[in-house]
Amino acid sequence: MTADVPAVLRTDGVTKTFGGIRAVDRCSLAIHAGRITGLIGPNGAGKTTLFNLIAGLYAPDEGSISLRGERIDGRPPFEIVHKGVVKTFQIPREFRHLTVLENLMVASPDHPGERPVSALVGWRRVWDREEEIREKAAGVLSLVELDRLSDADAGELSGGQKKLLELARTLMLDPKVVLLDEPLAGVNPTLTGKLLGIIEGLRDRGSTFFMIEHDMDVVMKRCDHVIAMHQGRAIAEGSPEEVRQNELVMDAYLGG
Numbered sequence: 001m002t003a004d005v006p007a008v009l010r011t012d013g014v015t016k017t018f019g020g021i022r023a024v025d026r027c028s029l030a031i032h033a034g035r036i037t038g039l040i041g042p043n044g045a046g047k048t049t050l051f052n053l054i055a056g057l058y059a060p061d062e063g064s065i066s067l068r069g070e071r072i073d074g075r076p077p078f079e080i081v082h083k084g085v086v087k088t089f090q091i092p093r094e095f096r097h098l099t100v101l102e103n104l105m106v107a108s109p110d111h112p113g114e115r116p117v118s119a120l121v122g123w124r125r126v127w128d129r130e131e132e133i134r135e136k137a138a139g140v141l142s143l144v145e146l147d148r149l150s151d152a153d154a155g156e157l158s159g160g161q162k163k164l165l166e167l168a169r170t171l172m173l174d175p176k177v178v179l180l181d182e183p184l185a186g187v188n189p190t191l192t193g194k195l196l197g198i199i200e201g202l203r204d205r206g207s208t209f210f211m212i213e214h215d216m217d218v219v220m221k222r223c224d225h226v227i228a229m230h231q232g233r234a235i236a237e238g239s240p241e242e243v244r245q246n247e248l249v250m251d252a253y254l255g256g
Contacts, residue, residue: 005079009085012066014060017061024233026233031177035203037209045252056072056081062210068176070083084176085177086173087178096179099153100153101134103165136148144171145194159186171202226255228248230252
């Protein structure tokens with residue numbers, strides 16, 4: 001299914017141990033560009049730990065992680081973000097007292113406010129760059145249908161709207177791969193449909209998503225490719241239907 005699509009992200013033999021317990025055990029998998037790849041598995045399978053390894057929140061004990069052929073394992077999270085891998089969180093981490101628009105603007109990696117020395121090159125240049133970022137943020141808000149709330153405090157948003165804001169902030173970074181850690185948790189059905197529609201629209205424009213999701217109906221209907229984990233390893237992959245019918249996957253969920 002994905003032989004003609006390049007792998008943008010790979011893990012090879014990745015292992016992570018906590019207190020003698022192997023949360024991730026020699027896990028190897030590939031994420032292909034321009035796809036929504038679902039990561040499924042029972043609780044304790046190692047899914048979130050794997051995401052944290054990819055995002056640089058943990059360093060693997062063994063193995064390697066590469067982005068377009070370049071190793072990124074062991075690098076600090078900010079470097080991995082700048083390389084193009086961005087992770088969203090199960091619980092959104094918005095700046096509550098900034099507006100929705102300001103939340104996106106501060107997410108830009110080259111915001112002039114990050115570099116006080118930028119004032120030395122002239123306020124005009126700083127002002128022009130600020131306006132460019134503002135225009136980009138406004139466009140992203142329109143894309144995720146939050147533009148009507150651009151001046152609202154982010155802390156006033158509903159849970160589902162905060163998930164949209166979290167996604168919008170990742171888009172400000174022009175990511176190569178977006179790691180979505182249970183993006184639909186706590187989101188009402190109306191906003192769930194909107195969020196999934198936006199993700200599919202971005203996929204159709206070339207974005208790549210790797211998503212942990214427990215709702216099998218969502219996985220079966222919305223993912224292009226599915227990887228199943230059990231006891232820290234990838235045990236099956238393929239189309240949603242292929243993975244659903246895989247005996248190893250059924251045993252993992254049913255305790256066989």
